Amino acid sequence: MVSSIANAVTVKNLNLYYVIAPDGQVPLESEHGFGLYFHDCRFLGGYEMVLAGLAPAVLASTAQKGYMALFELTNPDLHLEKGKLIPKEELGIRWERVLDAEQTSVQEIVTFQNFGHQVHSFPLTLKFRAGFEDVFNVRGLVHDSLGRFDSPCWRDCKLRFVYHGADHIRRTATIAFSPAPDISHKTAAEFRICVSPGETRAVSVTIELQERSEGEEAKRSNPQPVVTITHLARSFQDSPEQWLAQHTRLVSDSLLLNSIIDRSLHDLGMLRSHLGNKEYFAAGVPWFVALFGRDSLIVALEMLAFQPEFAAQTLRLLADYQGQCIDPWRDEQPGRILHELRVGELAGAGDIPHTPFYGAVDATPLFLLLLGRHAAWTGDLSLFRELRAPVERALAWIAAAGDHNGEGYLEYQSTSNKGLVNQGWKDSGDAIVRADGSLAKPPIALVEVQGYVFAAKRAIADLCERTGEPDRASQLRHEAERLRTRFNRDFWYEDQGTFVLALEANGRQAAVVSSNPGHALWTGIADQDKGQRSAARLMRDDMFSGWGVRTLSASERRYNPVGYHLGTVWPHDNALLAAGCRHYGQDEAALRIFTAIAEAAMHFRHHRLPEVIAGFRREDFQVPVHYPVACHPQAWAAGAVPFMLTTCLGLEPDxxxxxxxxxxxxxxxxxxxxxxxxxxxxxxxxxxxxxxxxxxxxxxxxxxxxxxxxxxxx
Structure with a gap:
């Protein structure tokens, strides 16, 4: 079990990112998610500073401009040789870290300032551990160690760690110091710091990361090529001011709203990543710094009113990776949009199917839906024409591959032995449950996915109409209306006045009260009366925690306030629910959700919404309870408040x-x-x-x- 990273300081520059404890340390021991990561690998998993054998005390910590971290520390009482004492808080310690994506390195400066009245001399020791763990190993999802390590070595006053991966990639972390250490041994550097009253002394540390293919034969046998970032780094390194200048700008009389929107835009700037010459939003730090179909599509959709251009890049990139063949290992099928693309050792060695992995049932209709919404904002058909072939392949996949039982619903059932049992946005293995608490049996048709298909077909029909294809437009509209009719009959849960979570094998209802129907409301698939009743059901006390709507009702057998998808509160989920409430005229419900999520943000560092919040009642603790290993920043959480704002203000483009x-x-x-x-x-x-x-x-x-x-x- 990975220990909590709820209070971590996170910084990211393109594909390089650092997750650091609030005191500036990366613990050498214990299972945790802190460390320095690049390309799905945690190069550095331990980095500690001690003064005369003791850790400094933290005063403050922050992340600046997305790629800079600053820690203000001070000393505890330091008992030195011959009875000497440096009283606590006489040393100011400033630890600055800057990520340089162009050089794939971190530049660090540790500055000591003497606030006392005597010369202070003390030992400073920096200790390191490089494990080169794949992110799947860090998360505890995979436990195998595939490659081999060279013994750490010192050369030219630099500490060097080397790992030979099973994917035939040699990964290296080289740590340089200025000045050179007074003593170096094994994986530690020791300095004798002497600083006069009122003076400062600094030590700089540079951590350089490298990846190299090991031989031409290895290159040919490696199923996943190394992705480099250096050739494009300059063009993507806009300043925060340049990034914000590209967006719709907000001015309000609410300091809270201003702060949340500003943080959201800065976080999305930090989460920018790229493959080839195309940008996308990585899903979240630290676990999901990768291309995800569903996540990248939803956040691009959330941000259409603020920056529509990003949606076009996301759509083009996902079209490049659209499924081409039938590959059970990767759950690939022709026309299917990927779920997740990984570039680390486990993917390169073929130990996991994420090269890419296609096990998402919702990414394909969301791809079509985003394309339609992008056109509504831009009034431009060129992207639709450019992606016309991928569009038809996606529609063909929905028509042919999704329906196992013949009811006309888009369903999922994984074919990969290392894939996902559940393939909607609630993709944990225990997420889709029955009323008795048992797990639903595949093939499974999720309630929200039918709404995505409905809205996608209508959106593409409109574009076909505009490009001179009235027959295709009519066919898609007819299919959407037939789906709407069946949906309102088969998914309705009269006893609870809402739609069920899913239909499982043999068309049986997974009859629990969940947040998923809110997504269906957003798409407009529900009949008017059923939509209004469902919106009202979402706002009852068993669903609405006070910080937002829970993923699962507190009255259900499997409810767990810290279950990943079994009772937690997700900001992006609530943003789509609020839009669903608005669609059916339930404006006060939407505003109540908006207010709850914004007030929750007030309690998090820098007003940054995390991926997920525990589902405890607001009145129990008066503050939102952290989900211990939630990503932060996280893309669709960052997009949640901008989306709720434009939704409640009623912006509808044509x-x-x-x-x-x-x-x-x-x-x-x-x-x-x-x-x-x-x-x-x-x-x-x-x-x-x-x-x-x-x-x-x-x-x-x-x-x-x-x-x-x-x-x-x-």
Whole structure:
């Protein structure tokens, strides 16, 4: 079991990232997720500083600009030789770390300042451990050690660790010091620090990481080529100001809202990663710094009103990796959109199927849905035309590969012995349950996935209509309507006034109350009365914790407030639920969800929403309870509040006609004045002002450029 990383300081620069304990340390012992990672490998899994045998005390720590970390420390009482004492808090210790993706290195400076009145001399020891663990090993999902280690060695005052991976990649961590250590032994460097009153003394540490293929024959046999980042690093290293300047900008009278949005955009800037010449949002630090179909699609969708261009890059990248053949090991099928792509040792050695792995039932309809929503914001059909063949392959996969039982639903059943039992967004092995607590049996048709298919077919039908394919458009609309009819009959759970979680083998209902129907509401597949009743059911006390809607009702047999998908609260889940409530006219429910998630963010470092929050009641502890190993930053959590904001403000684009409809605008309860500047619709943009009124919100158009028409509907 990996110990908690809830309070970790995380920094990332492209594919290089560092997860550090709040005191600046990376513990040498115990199972934890801290360390320095690159390409799915934790190169450095231990790094400790001690002064005269004792660890410094932490005063403050923070991550700056996404790729810089700063720790302010001080000394405990240091009892030295001959009875000498350095009293506690007489030494200021500043530990600065900067990630350099271009050089695949970390530059560190440790500065000691003497606040006392006497010269202080003491030993400083830096200790290191390099395990070169694949991220799957760190998470405890795989326990095999495949490669071999060279003995750590010192050469030219540099400490060098070398690992020869089973994927024929030699991974090296080289640690250099300035000044050189006074003593070096095994995996530690010792310095004699002497600092006069009021003066400072600094030690710099440079950690360089390298990956090299071991021989041309090994290169040919390696099933997963090494991905390099150096050739593109400069073009992707925008400053925070440049990154933010590309987005719709928010101004409001709510310090909380301003802070959450600012943190969200900075976090998404940090999570930018790339493959080849295309960017995408990595799913989350530290476990999911990789391309994920579902995650990358959802966060791109959440951010359409803030930066639609990212969606286009994500769609092109996923189209490049679209399934081409039938491969049971990787759950690949023609037309299927990938679930996850890994580039570490276990993937390269063929020990896991993530090269890429296709075990996601929802990524393919979400791919189509994002393409349609992107077109609605941009008014541009060129991307649809470019991806026309991948679109048809995706539709063919939905039609042919998804239906095992003949009911016309998109279902899943894994074919890989190292794949995922569950293939929706709740993909843990115990996530899809029956009312008696037992596990549902595949093939499984999830409630939300049917909604994704419905909305995807309607979206692609609209694009087909616009490109002169009326027959194809009519066919897709007819299929969507037939699906809607069957769905409202087969998934409805009259006893609870909501839709069931899923249909399992033989069409049996997995009749539990869960958050999944909220996604279906977002897509509009529910009949009006059923949608309204479902929205109301989501807001009852067994589902709404006070910090958001739980993934599973507290009344269900398998409820667990710290079960990954069995009662926790996920920000992105709640963002889609809020959109579902709005779709069926339940505006107050949507605003209640928005307020709960925003107030939860207030209790996390820098107002950063984590991947997931424990599902305990708000009244129990008055603060949200950390989920111990949640990713932070995490992409679709970072996109949650921007998405809820534009949802509640009612922004609905139709860029093909140069229109932006603002439907029933509502402000969250903690803001009275909001401005969105630079909202792009087609080739134009608009600055909007929202003012709270007794019945909703007043909208003013501050500025418009290009051909944009704004219509307010209440």
């Amino acid at each position: 860029a093909f006609f140069g229109n932006l409809r603002i439907v029933r605008p509502r402000l969250p309860h903690f803001a009275n004045h909001i401005e969105l500047r630079g909202v792009r619709v087609g080739g134009g943009s608009v600055d909007l002002e929202f003012e709270r009124t007794a019945g909703g919100a007043k909208v003013n158009i501050l500025k418009a450029t290009g051909q944009v028409s704004v219509k307010v509907e209440d």
